[in-house]
Amino acid sequence: ETGVTQSPTHLIKTRGQQVTLRCSSQSGHNTVSWYQQALGQGPQFIFQYYREEENGRGNFPPRFSGLQFPNYSSELNVNALELDDSALYLCASSLVRTSGSHEQFFGPGTRLTVL
Amino acid sequence: AQSVTQPDIHITVSEGASLELRCNYSYGATPYLFWYVQSPGQGLQLLLKYFSGDTLVQGIKGFEAEFKRSQSSFNLRKPSVHWSDAAEYFCAVGNSQGGSEKLVFGKGTKLTVNP
Numbered sequence: 424e425t426g427v428t429q430s431p432t433h434l435i436k437t438r439g440q441q442v443t444l445r446c447s448s449q450s451g452h453n454t455v456s457w458y459q460q461a462l463g464q465g466p467q468f469i470f471q472y473y474r475e476e477e478n479g480r481g482n483f484p485p486r487f488s489g490l491q492f493p494n495y496s497s498e499l500n501v502n503a504l505e506l507d508d509s510a511l512y513l514c515a516s517s518l519v520r521t522s523g524s525h526e527q528f529f530g531p532g533t534r535l536t537v538l
Numbered sequence: 539a540q541s542v543t544q545p546d547i548h549i550t551v552s553e554g555a556s557l558e559l560r561c562n563y564s565y566g567a568t569p570y571l572f573w574y575v576q577s578p579g580q581g582l583q584l585l586l587k588y589f590s591g592d593t594l595v596q597g598i599k600g601f602e603a604e605f606k607r608s609q610s611s612f613n614l615r616k617p618s619v620h621w622s623d624a625a626e627y628f629c630a631v632g633n634s635q636g637g638s639e640k641l642v643f644g645k646g647t648k649l650t651v652n653p
Contacts, residue, residue: 456639468640
C-alpha cells in the first residue's frame with residue numbers, strides 16, 4: 424500500500440510568481456485536504472477536495488486554488504506569491520464513506536520558500 | 539469557532555521519565571480529537587484518535603490520551619519517554635461542519651529528551 428506522496432520536496436520562488444504543488448493520495452482514498460504550516464505554527468486548513476470538487480475552504484484568498492483528478496491525486500496552485508506564503512505545505516488523504524470525522528493521512532510536505 | 543490550545547510551547551524531560559502534554563479544545567458539538575507527531579522536516583504521523591466510547595485511548599509508540607469533556611481536555615501521556623520521542627506534537631480537533639472535514643490544530647509542543 425502506497426502512502427501519500429508529494430512533489431517537489433523543496434521549492435524556491437520569487438514574489439509574484441506562480442507555483443504548483445502535487446499530491447498523490449494513499450491508495451483507495453477519495454478525499455484530499457491541503458494545509459499550510461508556517462514556521463513554528465500548527466498546520467492551517469486551506470481546502471478539501473472530494474469527487475473532484477472543492478468541498479470546504481479555510482481562510483485563504485482565491486489565489487490559492489486546487490484541483491483533484493479522477494485518480495484522486497491533487498494539485499495546489501498559488502498565484503502572485505507573497506513572502507508570507509513561505510511555509511510547509513501538507514497534503515492529507517482520507518476515505519470518506521459516512522458522516523463524521525475520518526482519519527487523515529499526511530504526506531511529507533513541500534517546503535516552499537518565497538524570496 | 540473551533541480552537542485548540544496547547545499551553546506548553548516547549549517541554550524538556552529526561553529519558554525514562556513520564557510525560558504529559560496538555561491540550562484544551564473549544565468545540566460546540568461532540569469533538570473528534572487527534573494527536574499527531576512531527577519529526578523535523580517531516581509530515582505528520584497519527585499517534586491516536588478519539589471519536590467516541592472509552593475516554594482513555596491507546597495509541598502507537600506507547601502513548602495514550604484521556605478525553606475529559608468537563609475540562610475540554612485531551613491530554614497525551616507516556617509513562618516512560620525514549621530519546622526517539624523527541625519531536626513536535628500537535629493536538630487537533632476534527633470539524634465536519636458544512637460537509638467538509640477539516641482539522642483545526644494547536645500550535646504544537648516541542649519535546650526535548652535529555653539523556
